[in-house]
Amino acid sequence: MSTTLERPALDTPRKVPTSKDTGTLLKGQKRAGWALLTPALLHSAVFIVIPVVAVLVLSLTNYSFGDTWSWVGFGNYADLARDVDFLASLWHTVLYAIVVIPISMAIALAVAVGLNQKIRGLGFFRTAFYIPTVTATVAIATIWLWIYNPGSGLANGFLGLFGFAPNRWLADPATALPSLMVVGIWQGLGTKIIIYLAALQGVSRDLLESADLDGASRWQRFVNVTWPSLGPVQFFVLITSIVGTFQVFDLVYVMTRGGPGSDTRVLVLDIYQNAFQDLKLGYASAETVIMMIVIAAFIGVGRLLQRADTND
Amino acid sequence: MTSAALPSTGTSVSRRPSSLRPGRIALYVVLIVGALLMIVPFLWMLLTSFKSDLEVQQFNWLPGELRWHNFVEAMQSAPFLRYFRNSLFIAVGETAFTLVVCTMAGYALAKAPIRGGKSLLNYFIVLLLVPFQIILVPLFMIVKSIPLFGGNNIIGHGGIGWLNSWWGLIIPLGAAPLFTFLARQFYVSLPDELAQAARVDGLSEFGIFLRIMTPLIKPALITIAVFQIEAAWNGFLWPLMITTSDEMRPLQLGLAIFSQNPAEIQWPYLMAGTALATLPMIVLFVFAQKRFVEGMANVGIKG
Numbered sequence: 001m002s003t004t005l006e007r008p009a010l011d012t013p014r015k016v017p018t019s020k021d022t023g024t025l026l027k028g029q030k031r032a033g034w035a036l037l038t039p040a041l042l043h044s045a046v047f048i049v050i051p052v053v054a055v056l057v058l059s060l061t062n063y064s065f066g067d068t069w070s071w072v073g074f075g076n077y078a079d080l081a082r083d084v085d086f087l088a089s090l091w092h093t094v095l096y097a098i099v100v101i102p103i104s105m106a107i108a109l110a111v112a113v114g115l116n117q118k119i120r121g122l123g124f125f126r127t128a129f130y131i132p133t134v135t136a137t138v139a140i141a142t143i144w145l146w147i148y149n150p151g152s153g154l155a156n157g158f159l160g161l162f163g164f165a166p167n168r169w170l171a172d173p174a175t176a177l178p179s180l181m182v183v184g185i186w187q188g189l190g191t192k193i194i195i196y197l198a199a200l201q202g203v204s205r206d207l208l209e210s211a212d213l214d215g216a217s218r219w220q221r222f223v224n225v226t227w228p229s230l231g232p233v234q235f236f237v238l239i240t241s242i243v244g245t246f247q248v249f250d251l252v253y254v255m256t257r258g259g260p261g262s263d264t265r266v267l268v269l270d271i272y273q274n275a276f277q278d279l280k281l282g283y284a285s286a287e288t289v290i291m292m293i294v295i296a297a298f299i300g301v302g303r304l305l306q307r308a309d310t311n312d
Numbered sequence: 313m314t315s316a317a318l319p320s321t322g323t324s325v326s327r328r329p330s331s332l333r334p335g336r337i338a339l340y341v342v343l344i345v346g347a348l349l350m351i352v353p354f355l356w357m358l359l360t361s362f363k364s365d366l367e368v369q370q371f372n373w374l375p376g377e378l379r380w381h382n383f384v385e386a387m388q389s390a391p392f393l394r395y396f397r398n399s400l401f402i403a404v405g406e407t408a409f410t411l412v413v414c415t416m417a418g419y420a421l422a423k424a425p426i427r428g429g430k431s432l433l434n435y436f437i438v439l440l441l442v443p444f445q446i447i448l449v450p451l452f453m454i455v456k457s458i459p460l461f462g463g464n465n466i467i468g469h470g471g472i473g474w475l476n477s478w479w480g481l482i483i484p485l486g487a488a489p490l491f492t493f494l495a496r497q498f499y500v501s502l503p504d505e506l507a508q509a510a511r512v513d514g515l516s517e518f519g520i521f522l523r524i525m526t527p528l529i530k531p532a533l534i535t536i537a538v539f540q541i542e543a544a545w546n547g548f549l550w551p552l553m554i555t556t557s558d559e560m561r562p563l564q565l566g567l568a569i570f571s572q573n574p575a576e577i578q579w580p581y582l583m584a585g586t587a588l589a590t591l592p593m594i595v596l597f598v599f600a601q602k603r604f605v606e607g608m609a610n611v612g613i614k615g
Contacts, residue, residue, distance in 0.1 A: 033425070036424065039487075041417070048447060048489070050454060055446065058449065058450060111343070111346060119339065128347035131354065135546070135590045139564070142567055142571050146582070149579075151369070246443070247445045250548045276452070288445075288446055
């Protein structure tokens, strides 16, 4: 790359001022900057900012695609408090999050610590754990639908080898939601493992070695050196997991459609059906607002936990 | 590089080669069992796709013979080929759109001397946290009322806008703020002197962006492309909401429709279709593994 600083500025007057005057040069740079930014600003305004505001406004109306609609104040919210389908969906989603998040984070961290031990075949293991994550959830759900098949699926077939009685899995109210949770945990491991693995490689080697010289056991080193330095990454993984688990939809839509009864009904499925099958857009928007609040509450609790952890 | 001392010191004094110590062996056993748990469902999918209808009536591992024609028949029993083409079109379109919009914005955020640049960056970071499910309902309405499309008038009334159109499938979910942020992170690390030298040479600002700076962040472009292709290929809820005709349905939607009638599901065909739907992404991952891993790590640790 030869920089020809001494060459006089070529007189090709495009939209850039040829003048060496830094003022006009700066102006040109500013103008170009705004021009480059405009598409992204426009796109995000139309497809993200306006919808976020709109969902708040819509939640106070009874809008349903027709031309006539009216303000209903907090009427939608009052109705939601009595809507058994919504309450069941909220409960299942919260339960799903509470079970799936800690278990998948713990397993992912354990696997990442294992993979961080200078082992052979790292590429193979990384690929194996990550493949479920790059695969479409619909495809995952289809495969597990077949695994959970009560008649000749893998789950009953495999457990049968150890003498377990066949289970009806997705068709049994007692096991339907836990069966979905297993798939959720299974699919979500890859991303978390890779993030943890990257973070583990950033843990100070000096600290670990001096702890080692001081006679700290492997467990003590993990608790006192590794764990504290994972703080920010833990929080990132936690937030993305919260947002991810509250969004669970594809899995439920393909595997159970919320059944049996409404035993696996989750929030996004309920929102989807209220909005696009019953055309109650205002109502579905109120539901969305509740979901936002619950997600925010979860993140808040996560933050408190993290603070308590680092203050120890 | 992990220190070699770290694993070998925990279990006291045994001086055998590290690969033979019981701790090591246990570690390998656990990891291999874990990896098998990840892979076996896919293996089960593949094995099933070769079986006959009779063979899937009862649990067994291996198909009697490799029935390759299952794949052909699966392709014929549903318009999989068309779904496949649709998914490909959406993935390519969305990725091209994302690359153009996000590199432009990322560059401006990183290098342009605009007032409020910092708050603009924060704006994109905040948006990056908005989950798609939150804006589901209004997004549908906005896409329905895009002016002058799908029979709409100038104020967006009267027609269906971008519903059931390629525009609607590609544009709204493209150019995610995450990718703008990611691009910005890479541009920021390029030295300003490069742009300055090109400026002295009389290159336009846009030329500097396009011909000097952007070629230097090729790894970022590949990372963005890989993530966007994956997201577009695997998308389900949005196409489910806005497509009404089979003409435009992507693969995941076709697959879901195919599996919706439990009584009549022909598992070998369904698994053959699923295998065809998952294969491209697995291949993409194996080839672009480094980019996936680096991208995830970058977002996770810097983000």
